[in-house]
Amino acid sequence: MDRILYIVNPVAGGGRTKKLIPIIDGHMKGREIDYDIVLTNKPGDAVHISKESLKRGYNKIVAVGGDGTVNEVALGILEYGQGVLGIIPSGTGNDLARTLNIPSNLGEAIEVIIKGSNKKIDVGIVNDNVFLNIASIGFDSEVVVTTEKIKKRLKSRFAYVLSIFLTLINFKDIKMRLEIDNISYDKDIFLIAVGNGKYYGGGVQILPMAVIEDGFFHVCLVNKISKLKLLFLLPTIINGSHIKQKKYVEIFKAKSVKVITKSKTYLNIDGEVKDIDNEILFTIKKEKLPVIISN
Known part of the structure; x- marks a missing residue:
C-alpha cells in the first residue's frame, strides 16, 4: 500500500501554497491511504525531509510548491536511492509540471498522485x-x-x-x-x-x-x-x-x-x-x- 508524504513550501506562489493544506486534507480523508503533510521552514528543508520520510517507509514524496521545491524533493529521492516524486504545482513557474502535463487543478493533481503511473525522467547535473x-x-x-x-x-x-x-x-x-x-x-x-x-x-x-x-x-x-x-x-x-x-x-x-x-x-x-x-x-x-x- 502507498504511503504518501506531502511536503509543502508555505512561501511558494507568494504564500498561497500554505492555504492548500486543508484542501489536500479534504481530498485525502476518507480514503484508505496512509498520508501525512509537513511544511518546510527554510531552503534545503525538503531535501532532508524527503530522505528521512523514505527511511520511515513513505514511498511517494510529493512536492507542493514551485520548481525550486520540486528540485529539492527530487534531490532527496536521488540521494536516498529510492522513492517516487509527485508534484502539486503551486509555485510561480511550475514549468516541469507543465512539461509533464500535470494538472494545475489541485483536485485533479491529487488524483494523479493517487492513481497515476510512473515515468522515469532524465536528471541533469551542472557544476554539481x-x-x-x-x-x-x-x-x-x-x-x-x-x-x-x-x-x-x-x-x-x-x-x-x-x-x-x-x-x-x-x-x-x-x-x-x-x-x-x-x-x-x-x-x-x-x-x-x-x-x-x-x-x-x-x-x-x-x-x-x-x-x-x-x-x-x-x-x-x-x-x-x-x-x-x-x-x-x-x-x-x-x-x-x-x-x-x-x-x-x-x-x-x-x-x-x-x-x-x-x-x-x-x-x-x-x-x-x-x-x-x-x-x-x-x-x-x-x-x-x-x-x-x-x-
Whole structure:
C-alpha cells in the first residue's frame, strides 16, 4: 500500500501554497491511504525531509510548491536511492509540471498522485547542482537577477516585465567557448538554454523539441543579435517558433555541454540563480528519476 508524504513550501506562489493544506486534507480523508503533510521552514528543508520520510517507509514524496521545491524533493529521492516524486504545482513557474502535463487543478493533481503511473525522467547535473528542467546562461539569468532587485521596491506582477526592458537596455552579449559533445565553438551569445523540459519562466517554450526521458540534453543557442531585431524575436520564444529563425537561433542535441566564459556570469538553474566563474559543465546522470504522471 502507498504511503504518501506531502511536503509543502508555505512561501511558494507568494504564500498561497500554505492555504492548500486543508484542501489536500479534504481530498485525502476518507480514503484508505496512509498520508501525512509537513511544511518546510527554510531552503534545503525538503531535501532532508524527503530522505528521512523514505527511511520511515513513505514511498511517494510529493512536492507542493514551485520548481525550486520540486528540485529539492527530487534531490532527496536521488540521494536516498529510492522513492517516487509527485508534484502539486503551486509555485510561480511550475514549468516541469507543465512539461509533464500535470494538472494545475489541485483536485485533479491529487488524483494523479493517487492513481497515476510512473515515468522515469532524465536528471541533469551542472557544476554539481541537480536540475530536472532547464539551466541557462545569458539574458534570462540577468532578468531574474534584475527582477529580484526590483521586487525589493516594487511588489507587483509587473516587476518581471519591467526587468526585461531594464535588462535589455544594459545587457551585453557574452563571449564564450562552447564544447557540445567535444565539438568546440567560439561564440558571442545572447542566451544559451540547456535542458530536459520544454518550458521555463512560467510557460516560455524555449526548448519545444525537448523530450524529458530521451537521455539527451536539448540546447537552444541564441547568437548575438541587435536589440531592435531582438524585440521581434522575443515574442516568438514564448510559443516556441523562435527555432525557425535559423539566422539567429541554433538547436543542438547532446550528452554533455561545457561553457567557458572570460568573465563572471549568472547561471539560472530551474529558476534559482547562481554566480558562476569561467567554466560550466552540463552532464546527464546515469540514474533516472521516477515521477508520477497521468495515466
